[in-house]
Ligand code: ADP
């Protein structure tokens with residue numbers, strides 16, 4: 001589902017990040033760990049076709065991403081990738097329901113109330129549909145953002161630091177919810193985190209059944225030419 005080969009990315013006036021190759025099958029869980037600044041968020045942005053690699057190749061959900069640009073990349077991402085960003089980017093002026101409608105519009109779909117309510121229901125936040133994001137707890141807001149991420153049944157779910165600033169109990173809930181949501185959608189799940197607690201929150205059963213890959217990034221920098 002996610003294959004990379006000799007992938008690297010160079011920020012303008014920034015570091016060159018060189019990533020190890022991965023081959024993550026459908027339905028598997030990839031734990032992308034490593035210290036702050038090692039390139040986890042960059043890797044997620046490459047896999048989501050938000051940025052193009054500087055070198056190397058990657059194929060995600062059967063789509064080679066190297067040649068995919070702009071509008072085509074946006075259309076592909078909307079259907080294939082469910083992104084749970086570190087900063088949730090819920091629009092504070094809109095209700096939870098309206099935030100999900102916006103996501104449907106942004107991906108070229110018309111409003112589908114049934115699907116929105118089903119997604120909110122699956123994540124246990126259906127009764128919050130008419131609240132504004134400012135009236136939600138952190139955990140509730142994350143559930144809403146995850147409902148938005150899986151609205152179009154993506155084959156790949158990318159979660160960036162989903163346990164940041166959560167206490168132990170909430171962190172355990174967040175990981176459990178991600179694993180459960182990914183398994184319902186038979187999606188490949190990537191959890192990018194510098195949080196050492198997360199590895200211990202992925203149950204052994206999960207490792208055995210759907211395939212579990214840990215990938216620890218170390219910061220590798222090449223001199224800029
Ligand atoms: P992580 O998510 O593992 O903390 P990032 O992928 O955010 O790491 O960043 C990897 C490296 O790239 C860091 O050294 C960071 O400072 C650098 N970096 C990230 N974004 C930019 C940018 N827009 N311009 C220049 N350097 C950047």
Ligand code: MG
Pocket residue numbers: 040041042160161
């Ligand atoms: Mg990051």
